[in-house]
Amino acid sequence: ALYGNTLENSVTRLEQFAACAFAHYLSYGLRLKERELQQFASVDMGNIYHTALERYSRKLEQSEYDWFVVPDAVRRQMAENAMQEAIAGYPGMAVCDTAENAYQRKRMLAIFDQTVWALTRQVRAGQFVPEKFEVTFDELEGKESLEYRLSHDVTMRLEGRIDRLDLCEDGKQIYVKIIDYKSGSTSFDLVALYYGLQLQLVVYMDAVLEMTERRYPGRDAVPAGILYYNIADPVIQKEGKQKPEEIEAQILKKLRMNGLVNSELEAVRHLDHTIEKESDVIPVVLKDEAVVESKSSVANTERFRYLQKFVKEKLRTAGKEILEGEIGREPYKYGSRTACDYCPYHPVCGFDKKTPGYDYRKWKNKKTEEIWEEICQKQQ
Secondary structure, eight states: SSSSEEEEEEEHHHHHHHHHHHHIIIIIOOOOOOOOOOSSHHHHHHHHHHHHHHHHHHHHHHSOOOOOOOHHHHHHHHHHHHHHHHHHSSSSTTTTEEEEHHHHHHHHHHHHHHHHHHHHHHHHHSSSEEEEEEEEESSSSSOOOGGEEEESEEEEEEEEEEEEEEOOOOOOEEEEEEEESSSSSOOHHHHHHHSSSOOOHHHHHHHHHHHHHHHHHTTTEEEEEEEEOOOOOOOOOOOOOOEEEEHHHHHHHHOOOEEEOOOOOHHHHHHHHTOOBBBBSSSSBBEETEGGGGGGEEEOOOOOOOOOOHHHHHHHHHHHHHHHHHHHOOEEEEEEEETTTTOTHHHOOOTTTTSTTTTOOEEEOOOOOHHHHHHHHHHH
16 A cells, blocks of 8 residues: 555665665655755765766767777866766755865866776776666666566566666677766675675666667677776875876776676676786786686676576565565664664664664675575575
């Protein structure tokens, strides 16, 4: 009665349910919202970066250049124009026109210029071509992987937006890479994914693989990587007199993407053909032309497929529990992190460990190989 016969869910919503069912109920069931303040917050910064990256990509697409050949001067000018347009078009920026925000805008322009430089270098290190930007699920061809039958009369349909989709053609195979831009310090965590907190990139990959095989009949779509790029301004330790290119190399390494990469050497080489030992682009280390799995974040194609099935089951289970009325006050705790850390609903839920009957759901810290064994066994 509360949610209807069609659950229009974002993956973020299902991740919040995994973190705390009661917070999900307050947010999506009762639809409680925080009072909006006239301020420039970190979420606003993230939105502007995303808009600017989309604008830059469109400008480059409409120009005579591409990611591989755009001159530095043209890139810098396009990046500045894209950022200025994103800032000018953002709601409420005039209200927040203070000296502090003027400085913040100047700093954002510098960080964005560095971001576009780093993304360009990363593209040129590989053989993938950026294909689509800010792709909504509605734009994907064939969306069966995004719809789940929860009962005979209830369907769950996922909504979302993919920041960037890159493709690389190699004979009968089309390699697929998904990139999600983050303005925070998000890092891929297989344990968090196992417990339902990092499902987004796997869902995106599943949908894009389906779309790619429809667009290229007779060819196999292969997952190459699901990656986060953190928009940041890294600090490096200067050692003596260093050449500008040496400093740039250190910055680029700090801005390396993190996530999960296909461990097959062909996929790794397509992602970074410059790699010798440790990649400056992806979380991979090579030794004697083989991936050092203990020092890399990788999975083979078969494990990627198992992971997709595992996440689908995770989503379906969450959808059913939402419909069954699960609203328990049981936030997760994983190491020092909890679902309560940034939750705005403390005054509503009354959760307090000192009160009898209240406690965290403590997640067990599992080893990477242990998680893979469980995922693969469940899906076989």
